[in-house]
Amino acid sequence: GAGVSQSPSNKVTEKGKDVELRCDPISGHTALYWYRQSLGQGLEFLIYFQGNSAPDKSGLPSDRFSAERTGGSVSTLTIQRTQQEDSAVYLCASSLTTGTILGYGYTFGSGTRLTVV
Amino acid sequence: QKEVEQDPGPLSVPEGAIVSLNCTYSNSAFQYFMWYRQYSRKGPELLMYTYSSGNKEDGRFTAQVDKSSKYISLFIRDSQPSDSATYLCAMRLGGGTSYGKLTFGQGTILTVHP
Numbered sequence: 001g002a003g004v005s006q007s008p009s010n011k012v013t014e015k016g017k018d019v020e021l022r023c024d025p026i027s028g029h030t031a032l033y034w035y036r037q038s039l040g041q042g043l044e045f046l047i048y049f050q051g052n053s054a055p056d057k058s059g060l061p062s063d064r065f066s067a068e069r070t071g072g073s074v075s076t077l078t079i080q081r082t083q084q085e086d087s088a089v090y091l092c093a094s095s096l097t098t099g100t101i102l103g104y105g106y107t108f109g110s111g112t113r114l115t116v117v
Numbered sequence: 118q119k120e121v122e123q124d125p126g127p128l129s130v131p132e133g134a135i136v137s138l139n140c141t142y143s144n145s146a147f148q149y150f151m152w153y154r155q156y157s158r159k160g161p162e163l164l165m166y167t168y169s170s171g172n173k174e175d176g177r178f179t180a181q182v183d184k185s186s187k188y189i190s191l192f193i194r195d196s197q198p199s200d201s202a203t204y205l206c207a208m209r210l211g212g213g214t215s216y217g218k219l220t221f222g223q224g225t226i227l228t229v230h231p
Contacts, residue, residue: 042222044221106163110160
């Protein structure tokens with residue numbers, strides 16, 4: 001696609017429910033990243049994929065968070081048993097590769113705004 | 118202490134002013150430095166990237182990196198109301214398994230008023 005697409009754009013869920021957030025990267029981009037942005041805060045790294053593997057998942061806050069990527073394309077971030085502190089904007093980004101000058105800058109999606117009530 | 122510190126502002130300037138945005142960092146292994154601009158309810162977009170110390174200019178924007186002081190800056194000349202946004206500095210390592218990861222500052226909210 002022309003850009004990074006995230007869905008849904010907004011999600012309101014009840015505390016304790018599971019949610020799935022989807023990211024569709026730019027076609028051909030091999031690297032995919034998930035970040036979280038809380039109100040008034042910078043971006044907090046969660047996980048990144050190179051192809052279908054995740055070399056670095058050190059930013060996932062707890063075992064309630066998981067992510068997968070299939071076919072080297074679409075990625076899903078799943079949050080189980082959501083808590084109010086999970087409320088944030090979840091941003092996905094992609095780049096051609098992590099190792100070349102073109103990969104230095106990501107292209108971000110517009111994010112999923114998650115509200116846990 | 119955060120690895121990257123950025124004054125969140127907010128910063129309000131008149132149109133035409135020169136704006137200076139800054140970040141300091143603690144990890145001397147950071148090699149690549151970026152500035153992103155984020156409009157409300159949008160994802161960040163890449164403005165500038167630099168490698169190692171020095172200056173880089175692109176139109177009204179100049180990025181500076183001083184690795185000896187662990188300090189980076191973004192200057193905006195002749196600021197316009199359309200520059201009103203949140204500006205985020207970001208940096209990454211030069212290698213290793215985590216070199217795809219960017220570490221961001223908190224972002225500075227800038228308003229340029231006519």
